[in-house]
Amino acid sequence: MSKRENYENQTEALLQPIIERFGVEIYDIEYVKEGSDWYLRAYIDKPDGVNINDCEMVSRALSDALDKEDFIEDSYILEVSSPGLGRALKKDKHLAKSLGEEVEIKTYKPVDQQKEFEGILKAFDADTITITIDNGEKTFARGEIALIRLALHF
Numbered sequence: 001m002s003k004r005e006n007y008e009n010q011t012e013a014l015l016q017p018i019i020e021r022f023g024v025e026i027y028d029i030e031y032v033k034e035g036s037d038w039y040l041r042a043y044i045d046k047p048d049g050v051n052i053n054d055c056e057m058v059s060r061a062l063s064d065a066l067d068k069e070d071f072i073e074d075s076y077i078l079e080v081s082s083p084g085l086g087r088a089l090k091k092d093k094h095l096a097k098s099l100g101e102e103v104e105i106k107t108y109k110p111v112d113q114q115k116e117f118e119g120i121l122k123a124f125d126a127d128t129i130t131i132t133i134d135n136g137e138k139t140f141a142r143g144e145i146a147l148i149r150l151a152l153h154f
Contacts, residue, residue, distance in 0.1 A: 007031045007040070007072055014065045015042060015058075022057050024050055027083045028090060031076070038076035040066075043083040050082045086152040095124045095148075102151040103131060107144045118151055 001009075008029045019026055027043040044050050044058055059080035066078065089095050089103065098121050105117045117138060119131030129148065130139040 004031045010069070010071055011040060011042065011062075011066070014069060015062055018058055018061045018065065019044060021061070022054060024054055024058065027087070027094075031072075038074045039079060040072065040076045041079045041081070043081060043087075045083055055080045055082070086149050088147060088149045089121075092124070095121065095129070098150060099123075102153075104147075104149055104151045105129070105131065105140060105145055106147040107140065108146045109144070111140070111144060 008031050011029050011031070012026060015026055015029070024044040024046045027045045028041075029043070030039075030041045032039050032041070042058070042062060044054065046054070059078065062080060063078055066072070086104075087094070089098055101121055102118065103121045105119075107115050107117075109115070111117075117131065117133065117140075119133040119138065121129070122132045122137060123130040126142075128139050128141055129145065130137055
């Protein structure tokens with residue numbers, strides 16, 4: 001297990017009792033380096049959406065728990081937020097909740113001369129993701145997909 005995965009897993013374990021106390025759920029946790037700074041990001045959600053107060057309460061409680069456990073060697077910036085409207089669908093639980101929703105898929109390499117697709121998320125399994133598009137269905141190998149997220153329309 002990489003350092004990143006270890007930190008994310010330990011943070012998720014610390015966060016579990018906190019989110020239960022505040023009535024939210026963990027959407028995702030990521031530990032990433034951007035420029036010269038490390039970020040520990042916890043994305044939280046609830047059925048009617050999270051607000052700034054939810055993020056603030058969870059952030060304070062998580063910060064205290066992280067300070068107490070002190071398992072992250074690097075200095076980092078803690079962020080707690082909503083996953084947003086155009087949220088990335090990284091895990092099977094995200095895909096399952098989004099079945100029937102409109103999604104955007106970006107591929108690493110062109111597929112049928114294009115790298116961006118939009119359609120309704122129809123199905124997924126361990127190896128593939130299928131969307132319904134104008135002229136039928138399109139199935140992608142998971143390894144082809146650089147990003148899948150909920151589509152945004154304004």
